[in-house]
Amino acid sequence: MPVVSRLTHRPGIIVPSRNRHGQRLPGKTRRVIREAVATWFAHAFAGSTADRTQIRPRLRGRWGATTGVAVEEVEEVWAYCTAAEFNTHRPGLVRLAEQVARDGDQDAIAILVDSGMELVVREETS
16 A cells, blocks of 8 residues: 655644642643643544553652642643645644633643653733
């Protein structure tokens, strides 16, 4: 069977479980964030994968919080896409990260771009 398409880019996002102060996010907040991320990826790409203890035992993020070093279980959501799809949807991925940062009371959210990572700082609303 011939290869019909090559998906060369891997955009993704890290979904937090704690806020910027190191406190666990309420279950409802996490569900709202997960749903927003799942919905965005479903509309932007043909499919996506979430790694929440299925592939790896646990994904842990570590970062400096006001109370010291915070350790949290995180979720990684990603998709594979063409260069054209990546260019089309990258601004939306940044906006999604800003929304996750606001909803999750984060200073910044990590988006995954191929084999690298970019930090998106929460946009303040007045």
